[in-house]
Amino acid sequence: MNISFWLNGVCVSGEAEPDTLLLDFLRQKGCYSVKRGCETANCGLCTVLMDGKPVLSCSVLAVRAEGHKIITLEGMQKEAEEFGSFLADEGAEQCGFCNPGFIMNVFAMLKEIPDPTEEEIREYLSGNLCRCSGFVGQTRSILKFLQYKKAQKEGEE
Amino acid sequence: MKYVNQPVRKSDAMSLVTGKPVYTDDLVPKDCLIVKILRSPYANAWIEDIRTGTAAQVSGIACVFTYKDVPQKRFTLAGQTYPEMSPYDRLILDRHVRFVGDAVAIVAGETEAAVDKALKRIKVKYRVEEPVLDIHTAMDHKTLVHPEGNWESKVPVGADNKRNLCASYTEESGNVEELLAQCKYTVDQVYHTKANQQAMMETFRSYCYMDHFGRLNVVSSTQIPFHVRRILGTALDIPSSKIRVIKPRIGGGFGAKQTAVSDVYPAFVTWKTGRPCKLVYSRYESQICSSPRHEMEIRVRAGADENGIVRVLDVYSLSNTGAYGEHGPTTVSLSGHKSIALYRHLEAYRFAYDVVYTNMQAAGAYRGYGATQGIFAVESAVNELAAQMHMDPVKIRELNMPLEGGPLPGYPDSPYATSCAMDQCMVRAKEMMDWDAKYPCRDMGNGKVRGVGVAMAMQGSSIAGVDVGGADLKLNEDGSYTLGLGCTDMGTGCDTIMAQIAAECLETSMENIVVFGVDTDISPYDSGSYASATTYTTGVAVMHACEALREKICALGAAMLDAEKAQVDFDGEYVYSSDKKVSLREIAVKGTCGNTQELQVTRSHSSQISPPPYMVGMAEVEIDKETGSVKVLDYVAVADCGTPINPNLARVQTEGGIAQGIGMALYEDVQYSEKGAVRNNSFMQYKIPSRMDIGSIRVDFRSSYEETGPFGAKSIGELVIDTPSPAIANAIYNAVGVRARELPITPEKIAMGILEQEERE
Ligand code: FES
Ligand code: FES
Numbered sequence: 044m045n046i047s048f049w050l051n052g053v054c055v056s057g058e059a060e061p062d063t064l065l066l067d068f069l070r071q072k073g074c075y076s077v078k079r080g081c082e083t084a085n086c087g088l089c090t091v092l093m094d095g096k097p098v099l100s101c102s103v104l105a106v107r108a109e110g111h112k113i114i115t116l117e118g119m120q121k122e123a124e125e126f127g128s129f130l131a132d133e134g135a136e137q138c139g140f141c142n143p144g145f146i147m148n149v150f151a152m153l154k155e156i157p158d159p160t161e162e163e164i165r166e167y168l169s170g171n172l173c174r175c176s177g178f179v180g181q182t183r184s185i186l187k188f189l190q191y192k193k194a195q196k197e198g199e200e
Numbered sequence: 201m202k203y204v205n206q207p208v209r210k211s212d213a214m215s216l217v218t219g220k221p222v223y224t225d226d227l228v229p230k231d232c233l234i235v236k237i238l239r240s241p242y243a244n245a246w247i248e249d250i251r252t253g254t255a256a257q258v259s260g261i262a263c264v265f266t267y268k269d270v271p272q273k274r275f276t277l278a279g280q281t282y283p284e285m286s287p288y289d290r291l292i293l294d295r296h297v298r299f300v301g302d303a304v305a306i307v308a309g310e311t312e313a314a315v316d317k318a319l320k321r322i323k324v325k326y327r328v329e330e331p332v333l334d335i336h337t338a339m340d341h342k343t344l345v346h347p348e349g350n351w352e353s354k355v356p357v358g359a360d361n362k363r364n365l366c367a368s369y370t371e372e373s374g375n376v377e378e379l380l381a382q383c384k385y386t387v388d389q390v391y392h393t394k395a396n397q398q399a400m401m402e403t404f405r406s407y408c409y410m411d412h413f414g415r416l417n418v419v420s421s422t423q424i425p426f427h428v429r430r431i432l433g434t435a436l437d438i439p440s441s442k443i444r445v446i447k448p449r450i451g452g453g454f455g456a457k458q459t460a461v462s463d464v465y466p467a468f469v470t471w472k473t474g475r476p477c478k479l480v481y482s483r484y485e486s487q488i489c490s491s492p493r494h495e496m497e498i499r500v501r502a503g504a505d506e507n508g509i510v511r512v513l514d515v516y517s518l519s520n521t522g523a524y525g526e527h528g529p530t531t532v533s534l535s536g537h538k539s540i541a542l543y544r545h546l547e548a549y550r551f552a553y554d555v556v557y558t559n560m561q562a563a564g565a566y567r568g569y570g571a572t573q574g575i576f577a578v579e580s581a582v583n584e585l586a587a588q589m590h591m592d593p594v595k596i597r598e599l600n601m602p603l604e605g606g607p608l609p610g611y612p613d614s615p616y617a618t619s620c621a622m623d624q625c626m627v628r629a630k631e632m633m634d635w636d637a638k639y640p641c642r643d644m645g646n647g648k649v650r651g652v653g654v655a656m657a658m659q660g661s662s663i664a665g666v667d668v669g670g671a672d673l674k675l676n677e678d679g680s681y682t683l684g685l686g687c688t689d690m691g692t693g694c695d696t697i698m699a700q701i702a703a704e705c706l707e708t709s710m711e712n713i714v715v716f717g718v719d720t721d722i723s724p725y726d727s728g729s730y731a732s733a734t735t736y737t738t739g740v741a742v743m744h745a746c747e748a749l750r751e752k753i754c755a756l757g758a759a760m761l762d763a764e765k766a767q768v769d770f771d772g773e774y775v776y777s778s779d780k781k782v783s784l785r786e787i788a789v790k791g792t793c794g795n796t797q798e799l800q801v802t803r804s805h806s807s808q809i810s811p812p813p814y815m816v817g818m819a820e821v822e823i824d825k826e827t828g829s830v831k832v833l834d835y836v837a838v839a840d841c842g843t844p845i846n847p848n849l850a851r852v853q854t855e856g857g858i859a860q861g862i863g864m865a866l867y868e869d870v871q872y873s874e875k876g877a878v879r880n881n882s883f884m885q886y887k888i889p890s891r892m893d894i895g896s897i898r899v900d901f902r903s904s905y906e907e908t909g910p911f912g913a914k915s916i917g918e919l920v921i922d923t924p925s926p927a928i929a930n931a932i933y934n935a936v937g938v939r940a941r942e943l944p945i946t947p948e949k950i951a952m953g954i955l956e957q958e959e960r961e
Contacts, residue, residue, distance in 0.1 A: 060313075075226040076219025078451075080401045081483040085883035088401060116219035127217025131209045134848035137856065138691025139216025140223065140401040140451025169892045172883070174399050175452055175691050177859030178891040180852045 048108040050074070051118025059105040065091070065098075068105035069115060076116035076143040080172065087171035090144035090151075091115045097151040099170075116143040122150060129188040135180030141173045149185060158189065203700040203710060204911045207848035210696040211715060212449065212689075222449040224421045225480055228407045233262050233477035235466045236315045238305040238322055239489065240297035243331035243559040243876030244343065247295045247304065247324055255307065255321040260314035263473050264322065265306040267293040270468065271437035274350055277491075278526040278564070279424030279431075279458040279728055281666050283354040287366060287525040289346050292435055292464050297326075298345055298523035299561050300877040301489035308469045308477050331559035331876050335497065335520045338364050338556035345523060345557035357529035359555075366521045367529035367555040373610065374548025376501075379512035383503030387584045391500065391577035392942040393925070395520070395870035396493040396863070398566050399888050402451020403486040404462040407478035408470035411444070416471050419446045423457040423688045424728035425718045435464045436471055443467075447718040450690040454860070455565035457690070458730040459491040459526045487881040491564025492870050494531050494555075495520040498577035504585050510543045510600045515578065517553040519570075524562035528555045531565065534660075535574030538922075541611035541812070542578065542656050543600045549610050559876050565730060567857065568921045571659055572864070579655040579926035580941065583933065593654050593930060594635060598626060601656060602814065604904060613664040613810035619904035619914065621840040622656065622814040628902055629654070629816040629838040638820065640934035650822045650833065651935025657817065657922035660810035661906075661915040662733035667806060669738030670724030671745040673702065674800035675753065676714075677792050679785040681706060683745075685717035686726025687738040692917060693849040694734045698742050700845055701910055705746035707772025708784075724802050732813070732915030735845060739910030741805035748801040756797055757787050811906050813841040813914040817858070817923025820895075821931040828951030830932060832862055833895040837923065842906040842914035850916050854899045857920025863889045865925040869944050 047056030050072060059068055066089045069077045077100055080086035089101040092114040116123050123146055130136045130146075145168065152159060152167040159167065164185055173181065215222055252264040270292040278286035293303055305322050309315040332341045346361040353359035358368030380386055406420035416438075422428050425445040433440030450457065466479040481490070501514035517535040521528030536551030566572075586596040602608055604620040630636070633652060641651040662669075672684035683702050689695040695715045703710045717723050726738060750770055757775025758765040760782045767777050774781040791799040820834040835858050844850035867887045871879040880886035905912035929940045938953030 075221035078223075078401070080403075081883040083483070083882045083884040086401065120218055123218040124214065127214065128209075130217050131213035132207075132848075134207070134210065134693065134846070134852040136210065136213050136216050137693075137852060138401070138450060138452040139212075140691070142217050143219035146217065146219075165891045169890050172401065172888065172890060174401055174454070174860070174888065175856045176852055177855035177857070177897055178894050179855050179897045182891070 044106065046106055046109045048110055049112040051114055061106065063105040064101055065103040065105045065108055066100040069100060074115040074117050078140055078143060087148060088141055088144040090147045092147060092151060095154065097148050116147060119150065126188050129184040130181065133180040133184045135176045135184055137175035141171065145171045145173065145181065201704055204704045204845055205843055205847065208696060208700055208710065208846055210693045211699060212695065223402060223451055224405045224407065224419055224448055227419065227448060228478045229409060229476045231476060232407055233308040233310060233469065233475050234312050234315050235306060235308045235469050235477050235479040236319060237303045237465060238307065238319050240300060240302040240304050242297065242326055242328050243300050243333065245297050245326040245328045247297065248327050249325040250305065251323040252305065255318040258314050258318040258321065260310035261318045262308045262475060263469060264318060265293065265468065267295045273434065273437055274352060275431060275434040276526055277431060277460045279427040279460065279730065281727055282430060285355050285357055285529045286527060287359055288352040288354065289524050292468055299559050301561060302523065306465050306469060308473065332364065333559060333872065333876050335495065335518055335556055335558060338558050339554060345559060359529065364557040365554060366525040366557055367532060368553065370552035372550040376512055376514050376548045376550045379548045380501060380503045383511055384506045385585050385588045386501065386503045387581045388501045389581060389584060389941060390497060391580055392497045393495065393573040393576055394943055395495045395563060396566060396868045397487060397870060397886060398454040398456035400452030400454055400456055403483060404457065404481040404490065405479060406463045406466055407476065408466045409476035410470060410474050415442050415444055416467060417444045417446065418463060418467055419448060420463050421450045421457060422447055422460065423453045423690055423730055425688065425720050426686060426725055427728060428460045428463055429720045431460045432463060432467050436468060445720045447688050453690040454567045455569065455730060456491050458565040461490050483883060484881050487886055488878040489561050491526060491562065493566035494563040494570065496535060496573040498535060498574060500577045500581035502581045502585055504589065508589060508591050508596050508599050509545045510582060510585065511545060512548045513540050513543060513546055513578065514550045515540060515574065517574065519553060519555040520558055520560065520563065521555050522558055522560040522562040526562055527565045528563065531570035534570035537611050538571035538658055539574035539578035541608035542602060542658060543609065544602050544606045545600055546609040551610060560872060561878065567860065567918050569918060572922050575657050575922045576925040576943065580929055583930045592639060594626065594630060597654065597656055601626065613660060614812060618809065618811050619842060619906040620814055621902040621904040622816065624902035625814060625816040625838040625840055628900055629818050629836050632836045632898060632900065633818040633820065635818065647825050648822050649825060649935045650820060651931045652818060652820045653927045653930025653934055654816065654818050655923040655926035655930065657815045657919055658812035659732050659915060659919040659922065660812055661736035661909065662807055662810055663731045664810040665806065665808050667727045667731055667733040667737050668725060669733065669741040669805045670726040670802065671738065671741040672724040672802045673745040673749050675749065675788050675791060677788050679788045680712050680714060682714045682716055683742065684723050685715060685738065686723040687734045688718055688729040690729060692853065693846060694729060697735055697845045697849065698738060701739050701742045702746055705743055725804065732918045735913050736909050736915050737805055737807060739913060741803045743910050744803040744805060745801050748803060752797060752799055752801065753787055756790060757782050760787065760790060807908055809908060811908060811914055813839065813916060813919045815839040815919050815923055817927045819924065819927040819931040821928060821935060823932065823935045823950060825936060825954060828947035828954065830866065830945065830947065830950060831895065832928060835895065835897045835924065837920065838900045838902055839916060839919065840902050840904050841916040842909050843903055843912035844901055845911065845913050850901065851899050853916050854920045855897045858897050858924055859889050859894050861921045861924025862894065864943060865928040866944050
């Protein structure tokens with residue numbers, strides 16, 4: 044069937060089978076940042092935003108996206124660069140394969156909890172696995188990013 | 201130094217964090233066939249009959265292959281230098297299937313749906329035989345995992361397929377029995393480590409296509425491009441010159457991709473059909489038919505005198521290589537060589553092993569490569585010795601640890617410690633953990649007890665006299681350099697580390713160095729990234745290439761200045777003689793016009809020794825005495841990896857390795873049903889640590905200087921997974937008095953241990 048939705052601010056449409064997963068559809072549409080790490084909704088690599096909320100695109104049927112707004116990392120390049128540079132400065136981007144899903148969820152978290160504690164960070168991101176970094180470098184990068192954002196805001200005020 | 205020992209950002213970082221399409225499956229040609237494998241439901245069976253006719257008729261199917269279609273020469277998938285120590289015991293497809301998940305047929309088609317449909321239509325009749333599923337009875341079992349006549353072990357490692365033996369060996373120095381009899385304190389225990397999955401986030405995958413010269417091009421997520429080229433040549437029975445292997449960015453490896461787990465299937469399809477194809481393993485396949493850590497059962501006998509000097513160690517390892525022998529003979533050797541050497545006063549030691557075939561998924565290389573298993577056993581045994589003599593486990597290590605210039609017993613690859621700061625690592629770790637205040641435990645008064653534990657570890661840096669690192673360096677017309685590499689960055693950052701070394705040696709900026717790798721047609725030969733070799737071995741090749749290219753730049757510069765070469769100097773920007781100078785850019789341009797002196801060099805390097813990096817790990821755990829549940833609150837690691845070329849990357853490697861080690865210690869265990877099927881075949885059942893499971897991990901470095909390494913560097917990548925299991929086991933003992941000799945240390949085991957203790961009291 045034909046479906047259409049907003050992908051990174053642009054209306055896209057295409058053919059999808061009833062069982063096509065959003066993840067596969069997004070990759071077909073060129074959003075290669077969306078990665079698959081499992082088949083059981085356990086890894087978080089496939090995280091994208093649907094109407095501003097994080098969803099696992101491996102567990103959402105493509106047809107479900109009909110009429111909705113989907114954002115992938117391709118649609119948040121500036122933000123990805125800004126936060127990503129903090130991740131990179133810790134060396135915590137490592138293999139990078141988990142980064143897109145992780146970063147999408149970081150953005151979702153910061154929208155919901157603008158000033159999270161370390162505990163809140165862990166909890167919110169607990170579904171985002173990473174086998175390379177041991178997580179603590181990722182946490183450092185988030186905390187440093189928050190500090191930077193705060194300083195930026197104070198500078199503006 | 202400007203770049204070395206600096207926390208430089210990785211050169212590829214920004215494309216990774218912005219999600220650019222740089223991995224294998226992001227790059228496949230649009231018209232790729234999809235390849236999938238039909239897998240055996242039985243642990244040991246023979247294909248009596250296989251019918252593929254109706255499968256091949258499914259619309260969109262390009263080919264269906266069975267054992268009847270493949271070359272009959274055996275090979276190994278192990279990524280090792282030729283001749284491989286691993287036995288040649290595989291075919292692409294075999295009539296005899298040897299574990300649940302073994303390949304039965306290959307199907308390639310235009311869509312996934314068509315391939316799935318065809319897979320269901322293949323009709324196989326099996327003759328099922330009794331499988332070997334217990335390591336204790338595997339040797340000389342009446343069932344042979346490899347009864348075939350053309351099984352071959354290319355190197356004498358004590359292998360015998362008629363006994364289910366993949367390797368067997370004994371070495372002894374001094375009189376072990378006599379010394380054990382003399383020692384006031386002795387331990388004789390068996391420790392059991394389980395198979396673990398590397399669980400890198402990007403599963404095994406590759407795609408293939410034919411080029412305009414009729415050559416097979418393979419783009420693979422691999423740690424071993426040059427070995428893959430050779431392995432495919434053997435497997436497909438075609439000259440390796442017909443094969444080109446390219447490695448793009450990789451989503452993690454940890455040793456898993458030191459075995460060519462999945463490359464043979466798509467390579468065979470493209471070679472046979474001429475059509476491009478790809479194979480991407482599902483997580484399910486990555487759990488049931490890949491290359492996990494060797495399960496080992498290790499008996500340790502240790503003896504110490506009344507002063508706490510460890511005088512004798514006897515280590516026997518029984519290792520489970522599964523259905524195929526990849527890395528079987530080699531991983532096991534590290535279980536003794538990297539653990540016995542931690543005790544410098546040994547007057548005698550014995551190390552023996554048997555590696556057995558079973559009808560379980562083949563094991564492979566996983567970070568630590570056998571050292572991890574051996575160090576868990578020996579460090580645990582020494583902790584038991586310390587407990588017997590009522591000695592602080594830190595103290596017994598202070599008395600016995602390797603010291604710079606001192607011996608490394610039973611470690612032939614570096615008989616003495618050329619560089620070693622283990623003592624400083626211990627001092628620093630104690631301080632960071634506040635060991636003296638926390639040892640052995642603190643009752644928190646709410647049914648919870650906190651305990652601390654300690655372990656030491658060492659690894660190697662490359663395989664001595666074997667591993668080859670390569671660097672190809674050229675000066676470009678614009679004054680920039682291109683550094684061609686054959687080592688495989690898998691997220692570890694070696695492309696950046698090599699650029700740091702080159703920038704330092706060439707006195708130029710990192711931005712002025714383009715790193716290229718890996719393409720077997722173009723890159724210099726390199727064994728690949730494994731055995732903790734890359735920084736240590738390839739790093740030196742890069743240094744040598746830089747020195748040689750500087751010479752060439754000076755020579756051409758001198759000619760341009762009408763000076764003698766001996767009279768000029770190069771500062772990275774200009775070549776000077778006494779009063780004149782010529783810029784690098786001018787020299788580079790000169791190199792492109794009327795020039796007969798190539799501004800390009802290739803250097804290979806191999807080290808005759810394998811100097812160990814060292815580490816002390818300390819864990820603080822909290823145990824709920826009621827439920828046995830355990831939390832690692834804090835992990836302190838202090839490493840001596842020589843000079844950390846990039847302290848940030850060394851730190852994150854360490855943090856990541858410790859997190860994996862915590863998984864190994866507490867959760868991870870590849871389990872099988874009575875029929876031999878993997879039980880935990882997804883991330884739902886096979887739990888790797890999430891960020892909720894990791895408390896704080898604090899890392900510091902105490903650096904020795906290794907003369908044979910680049911700028912004093914040794915390795916870091918594997919070492920870091922070795923301490924968590926023994927340190928956590930020790931912390932648990934110190935908290936509640938329960939000795940865990942089998943991994944993973946689950947809450948059940950702790951709770952049962954506490955119960956047994958109470959019953960005894
Ligand atoms: S792919 Fe693992 S959660 Fe979606
Ligand atoms: S960086 Fe490799 S999995 Fe997270």
